[in-house]
Amino acid sequence: MSPFTPRVAAVIRREFVLRVKSKWFLLSTLGLPVLIVGLGGLAGFLAVRSATDAGEERRVIGVADPAGLIGDLLVEELLADSLDAVRAADIEEVSVDEARTRLSDSSYDLLLMIPRSAGRRSAEMPGGTPEAEGAEEATEQESAGDDERTTLLARASVPSVIEGSVRGALQRASVRARLRSIGVQTIDPGALLQRTSFDVINVTESGEARSQDIYRALSFGIAFFFYFILLIYGQMIVRAILEEKQSDIVEIMVSSLRPWELMLGKIVGVGAVGIAQMAVWALVFALAAVYGLTAGASTLAEAGIDLASIPVPWGTLVLMFFFLIFGYLLYAGMFAGAGATISNEHDAQQVMLPITMLIILPFIATQGVIQSPNAGWGVILSLVPFFSPLVMPARLFATSVPVWQWLVSLVLLGVFVLGAAWVAGRIFRVGILMKGQRANLPQVLRWIRHG
Amino acid sequence: MEGWIRQNEGNPQYIDGAPAWRRVGAVRIIGAVNTPAIRLRGVTKRFDRKTAVRDLDLEIPHGSIYGLIGPNGAGKTTTLRIILDIIGPDAGSVDVFGSSNVEAMRQRIGYLPEERGLYQKMTAADHLAFFGQLKGLKRKEALARARAGLDAVGLGDRADDKVETFSKGMAQKAQFLGVILHQPDLLVLDEPFSGLDPLNVELFKRLLQERQRAGATILLSTHLIEDAERLCERVCMIAGATKVLDGRVRDIKAAAGRRDIALSFEGNPTFLDAPDLIEDISAHGTYVEVRMLEGADPQALLRRAVDSGALISRFELIEPSLRQIFIEKATEAGLSHEDESEDDEAAA
Numbered sequence: 001m002s003p004f005t006p007r008v009a010a011v012i013r014r015e016f017v018l019r020v021k022s023k024w025f026l027l028s029t030l031g032l033p034v035l036i037v038g039l040g041g042l043a044g045f046l047a048v049r050s051a052t053d054a055g056e057e058r059r060v061i062g063v064a065d066p067a068g069l070i071g072d073l074l075v076e077e078l079l080a081d082s083l084d085a086v087r088a089a090d091i092e093e094v095s096v097d098e099a100r101t102r103l104s105d106s107s108y109d110l111l112l113m114i115p116r117s118a119g120r121r122s123a124e125m126p127g128g129t130p131e132a133e134g135a136e137e138a139t140e141q142e143s144a145g146d147d148e149r150t151t152l153l154a155r156a157s158v159p160s161v162i163e164g165s166v167r168g169a170l171q172r173a174s175v176r177a178r179l180r181s182i183g184v185q186t187i188d189p190g191a192l193l194q195r196t197s198f199d200v201i202n203v204t205e206s207g208e209a210r211s212q213d214i215y216r217a218l219s220f221g222i223a224f225f226f227y228f229i230l231l232i233y234g235q236m237i238v239r240a241i242l243e244e245k246q247s248d249i250v251e252i253m254v255s256s257l258r259p260w261e262l263m264l265g266k267i268v269g270v271g272a273v274g275i276a277q278m279a280v281w282a283l284v285f286a287l288a289a290v291y292g293l294t295a296g297a298s299t300l301a302e303a304g305i306d307l308a309s310i311p312v313p314w315g316t317l318v319l320m321f322f323f324l325i326f327g328y329l330l331y332a333g334m335f336a337g338a339g340a341t342i343s344n345e346h347d348a349q350q351v352m353l354p355i356t357m358l359i360i361l362p363f364i365a366t367q368g369v370i371q372s373p374n375a376g377w378g379v380i381l382s383l384v385p386f387f388s389p390l391v392m393p394a395r396l397f398a399t400s401v402p403v404w405q406w407l408v409s410l411v412l413l414g415v416f417v418l419g420a421a422w423v424a425g426r427i428f429r430v431g432i433l434m435k436g437q438r439a440n441l442p443q444v445l446r447w448i449r450h451g
Numbered sequence: 452m453e454g455w456i457r458q459n460e461g462n463p464q465y466i467d468g469a470p471a472w473r474r475v476g477a478v479r480i481i482g483a484v485n486t487p488a489i490r491l492r493g494v495t496k497r498f499d500r501k502t503a504v505r506d507l508d509l510e511i512p513h514g515s516i517y518g519l520i521g522p523n524g525a526g527k528t529t530t531l532r533i534i535l536d537i538i539g540p541d542a543g544s545v546d547v548f549g550s551s552n553v554e555a556m557r558q559r560i561g562y563l564p565e566e567r568g569l570y571q572k573m574t575a576a577d578h579l580a581f582f583g584q585l586k587g588l589k590r591k592e593a594l595a596r597a598r599a600g601l602d603a604v605g606l607g608d609r610a611d612d613k614v615e616t617f618s619k620g621m622a623q624k625a626q627f628l629g630v631i632l633h634q635p636d637l638l639v640l641d642e643p644f645s646g647l648d649p650l651n652v653e654l655f656k657r658l659l660q661e662r663q664r665a666g667a668t669i670l671l672s673t674h675l676i677e678d679a680e681r682l683c684e685r686v687c688m689i690a691g692a693t694k695v696l697d698g699r700v701r702d703i704k705a706a707a708g709r710r711d712i713a714l715s716f717e718g719n720p721t722f723l724d725a726p727d728l729i730e731d732i733s734a735h736g737t738y739v740e741v742r743m744l745e746g747a748d749p750q751a752l753l754r755r756a757v758d759s760g761a762l763i764s765r766f767e768l769i770e771p772s773l774r775q776i777f778i779e780k781a782t783e784a785g786l787s788h789e790d791e792s793e794d795d796e797a798a799a
Contacts, residue, residue: 010584018572248568252629255535255562255639256585258554433537 007257008265015240015269020276028232029277033284059109059162064099067116070177074112077169077176103153111153112166216370219397223366223390226324230359230389233274233328234335238348240266241339241432250432259432260425263340267332274328313397319406320393326413327389330420331355337424340431341439351438362390373399383409385416423448486549488513488637488668489534494543496529503529505692507543511670511685516663518679519672520777521689527672528565530689531641534670535562547637558587561635565642567626571615575601578614579629586633593632600628604654620648627655631662638662640671644678656682680773690781700773707776709768712741712749718761728752738765 004012019025061078065071103111152158152166175192200212244250244262253262338351365387369378373395382392382401388409395401430447431439439447491509495502504526511517519527532538534545536553547556569578576597583593601610604624614622623646630638638659644652659669659682673679679686680700687697696703710730715738723732723741728751731742743749753766 006587007585010581010590013584014570014573014581018570022572243570247570248566249570251537251564251566252562252568252582253585254537255560255564256557256582 003261003264004268005257005261008261008268011257011262011265012269012272015266016272016276019236019270019273025273025277029280032281033288037288060107061110061112061166062099062102062108063112063114065114067114069114070173071114073173073176073180074114074169077173078166080169100153103155109155110158110162110166112170113151113153115150215397219370219373219394220367222320222397223363223370223394226327226390226393227359227363227366229274229278229324230327230331231356233270234331234355234359235352236270236273237267237332237335238339238352240270241336242342242345242348244432245343245435254432259429262432263336263425263428267329267336271325271328271332316396320396322410323389323393323413326410326417329417330385330389330413331359333417333420333424334358337420337427337431340424340428341434341444343435343438347438358386359390362387366390366394370394370398379405383412385413388413486546487511488515488548489670490546491530491534492544492546494530494533494540494545496526496533496538496540502692504533504540507689507694509687509694509697511668513668514663514666515685516659516669516683517671518683518686519670519689520676520679520686520773521672521674521695523674525674525689526692527674527689528641531562531639531670531672535560535639556637558633559636561586561630561633561638563627563630563638563640563643565645569614569622569625569629572613574611574613575606575617575625576610579625579632582629583632586635588633596632597628600632601625604628620651623647623651624654627651627658631658634662634665634667636667638667638669638671640669642673643671644673644675676772676774676777686773688777688780690777690784693784695777695780695784703773703776704770707771707779708745709749709770710743710745710747711769711771712743712752713738713765713767713769714741714756714763715739715765716756716761716763719759720761722752722755722759722761725752725755728755740769 063071063074063078065074099108099111099113102108150170152163241263244253250262257265334355335352338355339348342348342351362381365381369375369381369391372378378391378395381387382395383405392401392406392409396406426448427444431444487510489509489511491507494504494507494509496504507526507530509530519530521527529538533540534547534553536545536557544551545553547553548559550556570581573581576594579597579600580588580590580593583596584590588596598607598610601607606621606624609617609621614625617625627643630640640659643655643659647655659671663669671679671683683700685697685699686703688695698706713735723729723739728744728747729741730744733740733742741752743752749768753763756763756766
């Protein structure tokens with residue numbers, strides 16, 4: 001006979017309807033997409049904003065090059081910079097002290113100082129990282145001009161855009177200076193300095209090629225999402241069971257159905273709320289993705305991301321869903337058993353802590369596993385129940401997992417789910433009628449032994 | 452009454468809603484009269500070192516209102532929980548409606564525990580419908596009955612309000628409705644009147660009697676013996692986990708005998724010096740209370756009084772109260788009234 005008798009169905013229905021109707025559900029379901037879109041939007045806005053700011057507030061840079069090493073080239077490069085962050089650059093035969101005075105009387109916004117010693121060591125032309133320093137700090141250093149390092153003096157903090165612009169100009173200027181010193185004048189230093197990069201593509205057994213970076217990011221996202229779901233919904237189970245006790249209703253309940261039926265109803269009911277919530281999220285993100293593909297494709301293409309080229313791994317998604325469900329049932333059973341041993345919120349925190357640790361540890365482990373998803377310990381952890389609900393889905397995304405591995409993992413997890421349900425049921429049967437004092441460990445062990 | 456009790460519910464909807472084995476046309480067969488609604492045999496339950504119920508035999512006939520009386524901590528709640536299969540006995544057997552499978556009978560039972568709560572966030576109608584569904588009613592049917600029930604107790608206009616907005620008295624009504632919504636054949640009530648306001652006490656009694664007229668068996672526990680005396684046909688007295696006596700209230704009182712006489716007279720009281728008839732005498736101002744020896748004939752005392760020339764204005768056989776009988780029996784059995792607590796009785 002199916003365990004989902006009409007009375008269990010009634011408990012599930014109550015649990016589901018009441019929670020889905022609650023303010024909490026509305027806020028958390030809509031809150032997450034809003035938060036993600038909001039944070040994404042904010043980050044984008046800030047990035048654009050600071051770039052614009054930098055463009056608007058162009059700076060006057062003085063270059064102090066007492067040895068006359070690269071000053072002229074540097075000015076050229078600074079003015080030619082595509083970011084257009086530099087309004088004017090001067091090279092004057094001024095002493096370091098003079099230049100500093102100009103910095104303090106606002107003739108310059110920035111002062112780039114090339115050390116004299118730079119020319120003596122031809123292998124080490126100025127081109128190292130310029131150090132941005134506050135002007136006041138710099139004036140205290142008497143020998144700043146003879147400093148071994150190239151230094152950028154500034155009156156206020158230097159926006160990273162300008163710092164980058166100066167760094168680029170300095171690098172190109174120093175390459176040109178070196179080329180000039182060996183008699184080459186015609187080569188564009190930009191071409192010499194072009195960055196090289198490459199994509200890492202994993203080829204799966206089925207011959208499918210996928211970009212490692214994107215999948216690593218996704219597998220971390222998945223692990224984080226699962227971790228979040230297990231934690232939130234596990235705690236909701238404890239609260240749902242506490243509600244039975246605190247509203248003095250539990251005795252009426254257990255006179256109508258078996259304690260394990262009540263437990264089953266609670267776990268499935270709360271789980272159904274989770275699935276409903278994820279369905280809403282999936283819908284929102286699907287809509288966002290479709291919208292993004294049509295409206296934002298060009299932006300993404302500029303960034304070198306072609307969403308359409310990323311295949312949706314349906315098989316992996318379905319498999320991961322199983323791990324999530326099994327993981328939920330495992331932890332929900334443990335939370336339910338824990339919830340039956342207590343009668344108030346204060347004790348709830350204490351009994352939840354060890355189970356929460358059992359979710360946090362696998363999550364931490366997952367972050368290591370993603371870096372080398374096929375290392376021995378990663379494989380083992382992905383088979384071990386408690387770890388597997390987080391580690392295996394992460395691996396499924398990060399690498400191609402042999403069938404036997406996820407199969408063994410799922411079966412082991414299933415066995416543990418049944419075991420946890422059995423133990424939780426024994427605890428629940430006695431504990432649910434307990435009031436007042438939290439049951440201690442020997443008591444709970446006795447319940448498990450004798451039921 | 453012999454054979455089967457036939458009860459016309461006069462409620463075709465309910466007949467339709469009842470399982471097939473309970474339907475015979477419009478007539479519902481409640482059970483054979485010769486099997487009691489509840490039968491306990493040698494039931495014993497221990498919690499750690501405490502014995503909550505000791506070797507209890509109990510037979511509760513169909514259609515009766517049966518009171519389980521005794522002081523707090525006597526083992527009443529444990530007995531009810533064992534009958535309802537919420538906890539199992541360590542020894543002995545429990546039959547409900549002739550079956551030892553109480554689980555299968557749950558839809559025919561309504562239980563109001565002493566600690567009775569409601570989910571605060573649910574509306575009254577929704578909540579009662581939920582209780583009905585737990586007892587096997589279809590949701591639509593349960594909801595309809597919930598609204599009808601709330602109407603009947605004057606809460607019709609609050610049906611869609613959350614329970615948390617209810618006063619204590621309103622919540623009590625809703626709790627009671629939840630227990631009878633599925634029209635159970637057996638009602639089990641643990642201290643049903645404790646904490647009720649007087650109006651609700653009357654309402655509860657009326658609803659209980661309605662259920663009894665519909666053929667239901669009602670088992671209630673109370674430490675207020677006067678309540679049981681007024682409402683119950685039969686009682687079982689428990690003290691210190693042990694049954695002291697049980698049976699019809701009428702029979703118990705008869706067996707206790709009318710040994711007390713209230714006597715008012717003018718004249719010489721020498722006729723009261725009768726050690727062959729009288730066990731004890733106590734003066735009460737306007738009258739004396741005489742306790743006859745067991746088996747002594749009150750008429751013999753009356754005759755002697757008349758013969759002595761005393762002018763008798765009152766000679767009344769006083770019926771002993773259940774409380775007196777209970778105290779007497781418990782003392783005889785050497786049971787203190789308040790031993791053993793039920794506080795942590797769920798601890799197995």
